[in-house]
Amino acid sequence: MAMITPAAVSAVTPRASGWTRSAAAGLLALAILAAVLAPLLAPADPALLTLDQLQPPSAAHLLGTDALGRDVLSRLLFALRTDLLLMVFAAGLPMLAGTLIGAVAGYRGGVLDAALRWVADIFQALPVYVLLIAFVFVLGPGTASLLVAFSVLGWVVYARLIRTEVRRVRERDYVSASYLLGLSHTAVLFRHVLPNALRQSLVYLATDMGMALQGIAVLSFFGLGVKAGTPELGAMVSEAQLFLRSHWWLAAFPGLTIVILGSSIAALGDRLGDRLGGRPVGRLSGRLGGRLGGRGEARG
Amino acid sequence: MSAHPLLEVDGLRVAVRRDGTALTVLDGVSFAVGAGQCLGIVGESGCGKSLTLRAAMGLLPPGIERTGGEIRLSPRAGAAPCAVPPGQAAGRGLAMVFQDSHASLDPTARVGAFIADIVRRRTATSRAAARRRAVELLASVGVPDPALRFGSYPHELSGGMRQRVAIALALATDPRVLLCDEPTTALDVTLQAEILRLLDAARADRGLGMVFVSHDIAVIRQIADVVAVMYAGQIIEMGPAPDVLDRPRHPYTRALIDAVPTLDGPIGRFRPIAGSPPAPADYTPACRFMTRCAHHVAACSGPVPGVDGLDSRHRSSCVNTLEAR
Amino acid sequence: MPAARLRFVAGRLVQVLPVLVALLLIVVLLQQLMPGDPARVIAGPRASAEQVTQVRHDLGLDQSILAQFWKYVVNLSGGDLGRSNRTGIPIATIVGERAAVTVWLLFGGLIVSTLLAVPAALVMALRPRSPAARVCARSLTVILNCPPFWVGLMLASVLALRTGWLPVGGFGENTGDRLRSMVLPSLTIGLAAMPLLARSGAASLRQVLAADHVTTARSLGLSGWPLVRRHLLRNALPPAVTLLAVQAAALLFGAVIVEQTFGLPGLGAEMVNAASQRDFPVVQALTLIFGAAIIGINLLADLAVALLDPRTTWR
Numbered sequence: 001m002a003m004i005t006p007a008a009v010s011a012v013t014p015r016a017s018g019w020t021r022s023a024a025a026g027l028l029a030l031a032i033l034a035a036v037l038a039p040l041l042a043p044a045d046p047a048l049l050t051l052d053q054l055q056p057p058s059a060a061h062l063l064g065t066d067a068l069g070r071d072v073l074s075r076l077l078f079a080l081r082t083d084l085l086l087m088v089f090a091a092g093l094p095m096l097a098g099t100l101i102g103a104v105a106g107y108r109g110g111v112l113d114a115a116l117r118w119v120a121d122i123f124q125a126l127p128v129y130v131l132l133i134a135f136v137f138v139l140g141p142g143t144a145s146l147l148v149a150f151s152v153l154g155w156v157v158y159a160r161l162i163r164t165e166v167r168r169v170r171e172r173d174y175v176s177a178s179y180l181l182g183l184s185h186t187a188v189l190f191r192h193v194l195p196n197a198l199r200q201s202l203v204y205l206a207t208d209m210g211m212a213l214q215g216i217a218v219l220s221f222f223g224l225g226v227k228a229g230t231p232e233l234g235a236m237v238s239e240a241q242l243f244l245r246s247h248w249w250l251a252a253f254p255g256l257t258i259v260i261l262g263s264s265i266a267a268l269g270d271r272l273g274d275r276l277g278g279r280p281v282g283r284l285s286g287r288l289g290g291r292l293g294g295r296g297e298a299r300g
Numbered sequence: 301m302s303a304h305p306l307l308e309v310d311g312l313r314v315a316v317r318r319d320g321t322a323l324t325v326l327d328g329v330s331f332a333v334g335a336g337q338c339l340g341i342v343g344e345s346g347c348g349k350s351l352t353l354r355a356a357m358g359l360l361p362p363g364i365e366r367t368g369g370e371i372r373l374s375p376r377a378g379a380a381p382c383a384v385p386p387g388q389a390a391g392r393g394l395a396m397v398f399q400d401s402h403a404s405l406d407p408t409a410r411v412g413a414f415i416a417d418i419v420r421r422r423t424a425t426s427r428a429a430a431r432r433r434a435v436e437l438l439a440s441v442g443v444p445d446p447a448l449r450f451g452s453y454p455h456e457l458s459g460g461m462r463q464r465v466a467i468a469l470a471l472a473t474d475p476r477v478l479l480c481d482e483p484t485t486a487l488d489v490t491l492q493a494e495i496l497r498l499l500d501a502a503r504a505d506r507g508l509g510m511v512f513v514s515h516d517i518a519v520i521r522q523i524a525d526v527v528a529v530m531y532a533g534q535i536i537e538m539g540p541a542p543d544v545l546d547r548p549r550h551p552y553t554r555a556l557i558d559a560v561p562t563l564d565g566p567i568g569r570f571r572p573i574a575g576s577p578p579a580p581a582d583y584t585p586a587c588r589f590m591t592r593c594a595h596h597v598a599a600c601s602g603p604v605p606g607v608d609g610l611d612s613r614h615r616s617s618c619v620n621t622l623e624a625r
Numbered sequence: 626m627p628a629a630r631l632r633f634v635a636g637r638l639v640q641v642l643p644v645l646v647a648l649l650l651i652v653v654l655l656q657q658l659m660p661g662d663p664a665r666v667i668a669g670p671r672a673s674a675e676q677v678t679q680v681r682h683d684l685g686l687d688q689s690i691l692a693q694f695w696k697y698v699v700n701l702s703g704g705d706l707g708r709s710n711r712t713g714i715p716i717a718t719i720v721g722e723r724a725a726v727t728v729w730l731l732f733g734g735l736i737v738s739t740l741l742a743v744p745a746a747l748v749m750a751l752r753p754r755s756p757a758a759r760v761c762a763r764s765l766t767v768i769l770n771c772p773p774f775w776v777g778l779m780l781a782s783v784l785a786l787r788t789g790w791l792p793v794g795g796f797g798e799n800t801g802d803r804l805r806s807m808v809l810p811s812l813t814i815g816l817a818a819m820p821l822l823a824r825s826g827a828a829s830l831r832q833v834l835a836a837d838h839v840t841t842a843r844s845l846g847l848s849g850w851p852l853v854r855r856h857l858l859r860n861a862l863p864p865a866v867t868l869l870a871v872q873a874a875a876l877l878f879g880a881v882i883v884e885q886t887f888g889l890p891g892l893g894a895e896m897v898n899a900a901s902q903r904d905f906p907v908v909q910a911l912t913l914i915f916g917a918a919i920i921g922i923n924l925l926a927d928l929a930v931a932l933l934d935p936r937t938t939w940r
Contacts, residue, residue, distance in 0.1 A: 020763065118643075125644040127919040129878035131651065134912040137900035138655045214772050218882060221774045222897050237775050244778060245786045252782075255775030262770025270766075359840055362753070391846015398844075403837035407936055408859040417855065418845050453935045466841070473845055 098158025206269025340524025737815020
């Protein structure tokens with residue numbers, strides 16, 4: 001209605017305040033710094049086995065030692081490294097693949113575009129998480145198969161998004177004007193269409209990173225992710241399971257790290273979404289939005 | 301017309317709350333409506349016409365609230381109006397017809413059952429009696445085959461038919477005053493005329509007071525006895541319809557009338573108004589039309605008097621009124 | 626118009642068909658992605674070349690992909706999901722034994738997530754600018770980013786290990802024990818699925834509340850329970866059904882994680898165990914079952930939404 005002002009509508013959604021955002025940005029910056037500087041900061045070699053097994057936190061081992069006598073703080077720092085790196089790739093590769101596929105299909109149109117839409121429809125109806133486990137299993141544990149599985153299952157959202165944007169932008173005047181000026185297809189695509197279309201993908205990326213982080217941790221927890229022995233947050237929780245009664249902190253800290261990392265990224269993603277004027281949505285919520293928006297062909 | 305007006309809106313102020321600050325969007329709006337009388341409120345979109353009606357009904361959207369003024373409603377025929385708390389008048393003396401009949405009717409409610417439900421809430425009659433009354437109401441607003449249409453869903457009806465149903469719903473509450481928020485804007489011209497006739501008949505038959513909001517001067521000319529012109533959250537001119545529409549005192553009213561191309565008027569009279577109205581954040585006690593006005597004088601920058609519309613004398617807020625020049 | 630409705634349902638089934646075929650194809654083709662020779666993997670490292678050839682022939686791996694696909698579909702239509710590599714037990718039997726645990730767990734998770742999400746959604750939709758709504762919104766972000774396996778362990782640590790109120794894991798022998806052993810897993814799944822439900826619930830509730838027709842109903846003097854019952858609930862029902870269906874995927878993934886964490890003998894734990902012991906047929910069959918279940922639930926939700934909306938034209 002004309003009378004409901006934009007101010008009133010935006011006030012309806014609770015948003016992260018400046019304080020929350022600053023805290024999130026600070027925590028994330030701290031995590032990245034710790035990950036990058038892990039070799040310098042770590043008090044011990046994360047793989048060094050000692051006989052000081054299952055020590056409680058002390059001056060020598062700030063977070064104690066695990067069942068193999070390894071320094072937990074050092075492992076945590078190196079695990080941050082593993083998880084952040086994997087997260088960036090597990091969320092970034094699908095975006096890269098999806099962007100390329102979506103851009104080409106959207107720009108060329110025709111059969112290619114129709115095929116993409118068909119494949120995307122089917123992919124979006126498939127249970128992503130269950131297939132994730134199946135894929136990683138088939139490909140065998142390890143980071144490579146993790147990243148392949150995430151890419152194979154995650155590209156669709158980006159491809160669909162970019163394709164829509166490209167088709168929309170393509171219709172606009174300035175693109176046809178560039179044609180008249182004699183720019184090649186690829187030049188038009190890269191100089192004019194993609195920068196416009198990429199902005200929205202970035203909002204998706206922020207939410208997907210949190211989901212990727214959890215996915216990596218879950219698979220590693222089950223022993224399907226990183227190689228055994230690699231410092232990784234989910235794997236650390238898994239190793240600590242047996243000592244839950246006596247050494248709860250062994251499981252608590254790696255998990256808490258995942259929660260803090262994920263929440264910080266999500267809070268910053270919200271901010272990105274606000275600034276770019278889009279709604280932050282992840283794979284699941286994006287799908288949900290589609291389903292709630294269109295009541296399907298049933299609608300009269 | 302009885303001695304007392306049915307509805308008095310006195311010094312109504314409405315503000316949008318945002319991040320702890322309140323932005324005033326309606327600034328001292330006052331008017332009165334008597335039995336059988338139709339007050340037309342005209343103005344550009346965004347001037348606060350619809351907001352005025354919603355505030356009177358106590359149906360402001362979240363984040364927008366009444367910050368001042370009083371709504372007074374006559375409790376029964378012939379009685380002096382008394383103050384009603386926000387929201388208490390809806391369905392109890394005040395009813396409203398909305399612009400978009402597609403969005404404003406519950407898609408899951410069968411129209412007849414909905415009307416019967418409202419009837420039963422008011423009169424506590426039997427189901428069968430309420431049903432009969434609903435069919436009568438549907439017939440009275442010109443719905444053909446009312447008994448058949450009783451079980452229809454809104455989406456099964458045409459736009460004009462839906463608006464008739466919306467009017468029947470409003471009438472089912474036995475209102476003393478009917479507020480109409482651009483009820484004909486979404487309809488084509490022939491339907492527009494039919495709905496206007498229907499509303500006019502309802503007013504005459506039931507002695508309803510009516511407030512009719514529109515941006516369309518032609519429609520206002522057709523239905524209103526008294527006209528109020530709104531600009532930037534204020535009434536800037538008000539009076540009997542012929543006076544205001546034919547001898548406007550405020551340059552804005554003049555401009556609004558001139559902005560409508562007429563078939564019978566002299567060629568070249570159609571003049572759109574240059575510029576756009578100020579945003580609520582820029583509202584000042586000075587004349588808000590000043591920057592777009594060709595006739596502004598020094599006094600326009602000072603506080604200008606508001607229009608107190610509680611009686612129907614012709615007056616305007618312009619300090620340099622057209623008639624005085 | 627029952628004929629039109631039947632046509633509509635049939636049309637929906639036809640639309641789902643390509644998705645099911647794609648799922649089947651993926652499930653069958655998964656084997657091709659396995660590094661190395663699947664027959665060798667299945668026969669074991671100590672098997673002779675003849676044994677490997679025999680296994681390959683037995684499993685139909687020496688046939689074309691299309692033939693393998695067809696064979697799988699034919700077996701499937703006869704209820705034959707294959708046999709476990711580890712134990713040789715027919716997978717249909719395993720599913721029959723373990724499905725109940727998973728279904729009960731999903732049910733428990735659904736109850737918990739609904740109980741937690743509905744108040745949060747109500748607060749965020751009805752009092753969007755209250756401190757409580759802000760707390761809810763922040764908490765949801767944090768809960769969404771809690772890995773369920775970790776939440777499960779922490780809950781077990783606090784509510785089971787320290788107090789002894791509840792079993793830490795496993796599945797009891799009698800009904801009482803079994804119910805008690807479901808509590809922590811249900812809590813964990815419910816928590817994992819709840820943020821999505823609360824957020825989307827709040828969004829659709831806000832949409833329904835802000836709808837023009839609600840203003841109309843209020844303008845007619847309706848308020849409180851009559852307004853909610855006659856005009857809000859009917860309109861909020863289709864999005865609610867959709868939300869439940871969308872939640873199914875999240876709950877199922879939660880079940881896979883939680884069953885393993887708590888040692889519940891359900892389908893999810895079976896899938897993870899099979900995956901870590903490289904029991905391909907079991908992973909294959911369970912992927913298919915989970916996938917089909919989610920697709921089926923979404924189909925049912927679509928049909929229910931169509932039935933609930935009077936504007937459906939049954940084309």
